[in-house]
Amino acid sequence: xxxxxxxxxxxxxxxxxxxxxxxxxxxxxxxxxxxxxxxxxxxxxxxxxxxxxxxxxxxxxxxxxxxxxxxxxxxxxxxxxxxxxxxxxxxxxxxxxxxxxxxxxxxxxxxxxxxxxxxxxxxxx
Numbered sequence: 001x002x003x004x005x006x007x008x009x010x011x012x013x014x015x016x017x018x019x020x021x022x023x024x025x026x027x028x029x030x031x032x033x034x035x036x037x038x039x040x041x042x043x044x045x046x047x048x049x050x051x052x053x054x055x056x057x058x059x060x061x062x063x064x065x066x067x068x069x070x071x072x073x074x075x076x077x078x079x080x081x082x083x084x085x086x087x088x089x090x091x092x093x094x095x096x097x098x099x100x101x102x103x104x105x106x107x108x109x110x111x112x113x114x115x116x117x118x119x120x121x122x123x124x125x
């Protein structure tokens with residue numbers, strides 16, 4: 001099993017394997033047909049409260065390390081994260097799709113690192 005991340009706005013490719021959207025909100029401008037999803041896993045995304053704070057709180061806006069730490073704590077307690085980790089055992093390749101513009105400081109990068117720390121093979125970041 002290998003986990004990778006990719007922007008949902010990039011075209012689907014045969015090598016993507018099992019495609020999972022890991023955003024809580026549907027990405028703007030992407031049809032369900034174009035996304036070519038196998039699963040939309042809203043529950044593994046940051047909580048609505050954390051997402052709102054990350055995007056709107058002036059006191060730590062832009063502090064990615066703070067966001068990442070809080071998101072990791074959520075993942076540690078999340079049955080959805082454990083289920084995603086187990087899903088990797090069912091597929092040769094799992095592509096985690098996200099809608100964020102920044103390809104380096106986003107929740108999917110944190111999720112990918114978390115999966116790697118919990119025994120999954122990951123490619124990228």
